[in-house]
Amino acid sequence: MTSQIIYTNTPHDEVQSYRAFLEADFKAQNTPFLAEVICEDELKIEHAHEIKRRCVLKFAGQKAFLIATPSLNIFAQNALLKILEEPPKNTFFILITKHPSALLPTIRSRLPHTNKHTKTPLPPFGLDLKTCDLCTLYRYLQNADKQFNQEEVKVQIAALLEAVKQVGIRLNPTQLAQFDNALYANALYLRPSYNLLPLLLSVLQARG
Numbered sequence: 001m002t003s004q005i006i007y008t009n010t011p012h013d014e015v016q017s018y019r020a021f022l023e024a025d026f027k028a029q030n031t032p033f034l035a036e037v038i039c040e041d042e043l044k045i046e047h048a049h050e051i052k053r054r055c056v057l058k059f060a061g062q063k064a065f066l067i068a069t070p071s072l073n074i075f076a077q078n079a080l081l082k083i084l085e086e087p088p089k090n091t092f093f094i095l096i097t098k099h100p101s102a103l104l105p106t107i108r109s110r111l112p113h114t115n116k117h118t119k120t121p122l123p124p125f126g127l128d129l130k131t132c133d134l135c136t137l138y139r140y141l142q143n144a145d146k147q148f149n150q151e152e153v154k155v156q157i158a159a160l161l162e163a164v165k166q167v168g169i170r171l172n173p174t175q176l177a178q179f180d181n182a183l184y185a186n187a188l189y190l191r192p193s194y195n196l197l198p199l200l201l202s203v204l205q206a207r208g
Contacts, residue, residue, distance in 0.1 A: 032061025
């Protein structure tokens with residue numbers, strides 16, 4: 001069993017049914033199994049530290065961390081990133097949340113995902129990435145400061161990354177990491193225009 005992300009309308013309900021599924025599956029394989037369920041309204045840094053502490057405790061079988069939360073603090077995600085990429089032996093993680101925008105791009109790009117969400121797709125990004133230029137970027141950013149609150153900026157960052165994929169623009173690892181930095185800056189209430197500008201300039205550069 002490998003780590004994965006599950007998107008669903010009700011993370012707290014999904015974690016219980018998924019736990020039951022895993023327990024039945026491993027019982028059928030006659031494999032010892034331990035499920036660690038973390039169910040929070042927001043996953044915070046202290047929860048991440050506790051997960052890392054419990055992760056290294058030995059267990060003679062398969063161990064799963066089922067993390068169900070609508071919101072993951074940016075600091076908690078950064079704290080968990082390495083252990084998600086390189087989990088201890090016989091350990092895997094299931095992240096259950098509502099929307100892709102709740103997760104850092106670096107986490108989304110490293111884990112497979114299953115979408116059990118009733119379809120509420122990301123809104124289209126406010127620019128045509130195939131044709132936009134510096135002038136249209138400037139106008140978009142002027143409106144962004146007036147139009148978007150913190151939560152809406154997070155959605156815009158996710159929508160921009162999705163639009164990049166849809167038009168086939170390839171971002172290098174440094175450019176992709178800028179999306180993580182933007183979410184971090186957004187958590188610190190940086191102005192939307194300051195936050196989105198480096199992302200859009202990177203997209204134009206990658207588009208060529």
